[in-house]
Amino acid sequence: MRIFSLISLFCLVIITTASAQNNAEVIKFDRLENLINESGENIQVINFWATWCAPCIKEIPYFEALPENFKGRRLKVTLINIDFVEKLDKVNSFIERKNISSDVLLLDNIDYNSWIDKVDKSWSGAIPATLIVDSKTGDRKFIEGELKEEELNNILKEFIKS
C-alpha cells in the first residue's frame, strides 16, 4: 500500500512537472519600465512581438537561441507580447506550440502613444522591435525591424564587446 502511494506520488510529480509549461504573464507598462531600468549584471534583450506579426514570429527562434549562443554572459531574453489581452489564450497556445522558453510578458496597454517613446525615442511603433540594455552600464541599443539570425548575433557580440 505504502509503495503504491509512493509510486502514485512519483507519477503525480512527473505529470505536474511535464505539464508546467511557460505561460505569458500579463503586465502593465511600469513592469516593463522596471525591467528596462533594472540594475544588476544582466544584458537584457527585450523583443517586441505579436502573434499576428509574421516577421516577428520568424525571428523568435533567433532570440530563443541567444542564451545558448552567449553562454556565461548573463544574457536575459524577454519577449514582450503586444497582442490584445483578450488573446491571452492564443498567446499561450502559441508559446506551447513553439515550445518557447524565454519569459513572455503580455503588455496590456493599448494607449500606445503613452509608452512608445519611453521604450525608445527613435521607435516609430512598428514591430518587430528590439531593445538591448546592459543593466550594469546602462548602455542601450534599439533596433526597429526584422533581424536575421546572424545579424542579431553580430549586434550582440558588438554590444557585449563595447
Next chain:
Amino acid sequence: MLKSKLLLGMCLLLFSAGAPTEPGYMVGDAVKDFELKAVSGEMVSLDDYDDAKGFILIFDCNTCPYSQAYLERIKGLHAKYSDQGFPVVAIQPNDPVRSPGDSFEKMVAYADENGYEHAYLYDETQEVTRRFGATNTPHVYVLNKDDGKYVVNYIGAIDNNTRSAADADKKYVEDAVDALLKGKKPEVTKTKAIGCTIKWKAS
C-alpha cells in the same frame, strides 16, 4: 576592433537595404504631389481634388490586423470629412512579393468587399511612402491646403484605442481636422502607435 565595427556596419547596411534612409516629412513641411494608380484603375493625384481643403492621407493595407481594426473608422473619417473638404486618401505601400495579400488585384477585391468610398492607391515603387517617411500601417498624415501647397499638420495614429473606437478617448485625427476646419492649428501634431512594419522591397 575598428575593422569588425566596419564589417558590422557593412552587414547592417546590407541587411537594411531597401529600408528608408530619409526621415521623411515633418509637421510643417509642404508635400510634393504624386500620381498613383487607384483600385478604380485611374491615376490619382492630390491636385485632382478641386474642392479639397486638405487630406486625411493614410498609409494602409489589406493584411495588417491594425489596419483591419481601423477599417470602419477609416471609412467613417471619409464619410464624415470628405464633404467638408478633407477626404481620405489611402496609399498601400507594401511590396506584394513580401506581402502577397497586398497585391494590386487583392487591393481591388478588398476595397470592393469593404465598400470603400475613399481612394485606395498603390505605391508600386514605394517612392511616395519613402518620401513621406511612413513606417507602419495605418500611419496617418493630415494635410492642410495652405497657399496652394499641401502642408503636413499632423502625423500619427487615428486615435488612442486600436481595439475599440468607442473606448478611444483621444481622437487625434478628428481633433486635428476639426481644428483645421476652424482655421486653427491642431493641438496634438504627432503621436505614435503600434503597427505593422511596411514591407519594403528587397533591393
